[in-house]
Amino acid sequence: LFLIPLLLVVRKWTSSIRAVVLFLIVYILYIIIIGGDVLKVHRFFVPILPLMIPVTLFGLVIFLKKRYLIWLGAFFLLGWQLYFPRQHVISFHHSEKMLVKNMDEMIVNLLAVDHSDFSLAVSTVGIAGYRLIGHRVIDLLGLTDSTIARHPEEPIDKLSTTWKETKYNSKYVLSLQPDYILFSTALKPSAPAERALFLYPQFLNSYRTIGFVYGGAINDIYKRFHPVTGELKRTIDPEFVQSYNSGLNQMSAGRLQASSASFQKAWSLCPEPKYPYVLYHLARLEMMKKNYRDYYQMLNELVKRDSLIYYAYKDLLLLEANLYNNPDKAAEYRERLLALVPWYVPGLDSFIIESRKRINK
Structure with a gap:
């Protein structure tokens, strides 16, 4: 907005104000060229606000001249700056705090x-x-x-x-x-x-x-x-990680067929030893489709390929404890979880107990 009064009354400004305006323009162009900040609330503009605000007000005073028009212009400018970006700033401030x-x-x-x-x-x-x-x-x-x-x-x-x-x-x-x-x-x-x-x-x-x-x-x-x-x-072919990322996004969006196709592509592009998380997500897709037998078989194949995927042991523990009622296998997978993520196991134990109570009812 400060560009509006600048363009209208630039000839009437003193050389010192023009120098300030020139600095602002160069700084803004610099921000645009380097791409700004990783966060989207334009924090790079904050240091120049003390210069932008008076320049804008001086421009309005020179252009509008009459006192009541100056007040109207100032209120309009203030209202514009407070109202329109408000939701955007609140949203990203919340995201920043959560991050x-x-x-x-x-x-x-x-x-x-x-x-x-x-x-x-x-x-x-x-x-x-x-x-x-x-x-x-x-x-x-x-x-x-x-x-x-x-x-x-x-x-x-x-x-x-x-x-x-x-x-x-x-x-x-x-x-x-x-x-x-x-x-x-x-x-x-x-x-x-x-x-x-x-x-x-x-x-x-x-x-x-x-x-x-x-x-x-x-x-x-x-x-x-x-x-x-x-x-x-x-x-590794860059298409591997692109397909892997697409599969994760599509799975989150509930597009199961598209997600499966992306993960299958990622699997085909990855050399041996295959990246185990691709197989895990393919197994989860079978679970989401309620193909529990395929889900179970793929998890077992996964733990044979790689013994460090705690997600797979977590899922197998839940299946053996709640669905297949196989305490020996459940105990085996629980031991693996204790080796990988011991802090995670007590919460999982509580979840299994609550699940059994609901099943018995």
């Missing part, structure tokens, strides 16, 4: 179960840098990491996302062997920096998720179970 809260919860849970000097790679650093003082925190986006910022990998055209932060250096990140990697959307790779990791077999083979229950949901973080070894080189 900070979820990250804080994740770090609290992580510190409670891992007392080592662990390292964490994260795509939205935020509160992590403050909560993990003394730990190495790696910024996947390069906003606070000079190596990634100055020496990013060549962009991959097929990694299309809505994120504006396109700098990443997955080879550098994996060479640091972070103990944990936290994505912005938990299990799902959304940012280019997250998806690029899926192009390296070392990530697919070395990292598995562990989960914590808070906020009424399971929240996952990737944990390194095996050392990162061998030459770090992109060998």
Whole structure:
């Protein structure tokens, strides 16, 4: 809005005000060129508001001249700025608070179960840098990491996302062997920096998720179970992670057939050893279609392929305890969960007890 009075009365302004306006224009163009902020409430504009507001008001005073018109213009401008962006700002402020809260919860849970000097790679650093003082925190986006910022990998055209932060250096990140990697959307790779990791077999083979229950949901973080070894080189087709991501989005939207097709494509594109989470999601799709026999068989195939997928053991435990009434198998899967995510088991035990009560009724 400050451009309106600028264009109307620019010739009447003094050279000092014109200099301020020129600075504002250059700053705004700079923000547009670099792509703005990772959050969508335009925080980069906040520092120049003390300059924009008086420039706009001076322009209105010169243009409108009459006192009552000046007051009307000021009230209109104030009303416009308060009313129209209000819902947008409230919505993203809520999202920002939830992001900070979820990250804080994740770090609290992580510190409670891992007392080592662990390292964490994260795509939205935020509160992590403050909560993990003394730990190495790696910024996947390069906003606070000079190596990634100055020496990013060549962009991959097929990694299309809505994120504006396109700098990443997955080879550098994996060479640091972070103990944990936290994505912005938990299990799902959304940012280019997250998806690029899926192009390296070392990530697919070395990292598995562990989960914590808070906020009424399971929240996952990737944990390194095996050392990162061998030459770090992109060998996975980018279509693999694109299809995998599409499958997750389609499953969340209830588009089961489309999701199945995406996961099948991802499965076909992934070299051996196959990425186990693709098979897990295909199994979950069978469960959602009420094909419980196929669901059960696919879970059993999964745990034969990979012994670190706690999701599979959780589902098998529930099936053996509640559906097939096989206490020996249930105890076996419970032991695996105690080895992988011991903090998760008490809540699962309570859920099984409540489920049995409902079944017996």
